[in-house]
Amino acid sequence: AQSVTQLDSHVSVSEGTPVLLRCNYSSSYSPSLFWYVQHPNKGLQLLLKYTSAATLVKGINGFEAEFKKSETSFHLTKPSAHMSDAAEYFCVVSVNSGGYQKVTFGIGTKLQVIP
């Protein structure tokens, strides 16, 4: 069994300040972890992913995330928020067991960026 918990449904930051979107997961197997972003009326776009290589993963638009196995966390960060970062962000866990994929999305975190 696996699950994803996004700890904040809404996060509000001022433009130019750091962003932290929290994600915790549980999984019986070694997971792959993803962050996707969804802008209003747009499709889902991959920001970054972790697949058991380097634990600090860099993604597009200055985002990065660190896989911490001991804390079962995969928090998303960005040093300085931009207005264009306002969107909804989804943390995703995927487990591959014998060629069979199980994918679970978190409920999403809406990021508001204040000018």
Place this chain on the structure above:
Amino acid sequence: GAGVSQSPRYKVTKRGQDVALRCDPISGHVSLYWYRQALGQGPEFLTYFNYEAQQDKSGLPNDRFSAERPEGSISTLTIQRTEQRDSAMYRCASSGRGHGETQYFGPGTRLLVL
């Protein structure tokens, strides 16, 4: 090459009608997923194929929902006797088969059942 495409992009139907939603994955992608996303919610897994085999249909909410991928490429999600609660965005994604493969999402079909 082209990304994942879905059709129709919008579908308005009356309660009790059947609808068929189509997904055309990225060429060569083995795995295909269907999700449902209600307004203000995250995508909810419905079903998943490797090639033409339906590997997991545990997310289909009831027997009015079915999906097929007969030739291992295009997939159709069918909802029979639609109900108002079926209104949502239906998203399709495709990926390679390996561990940690990225899913590429289509634009979605917005279904409205009146």
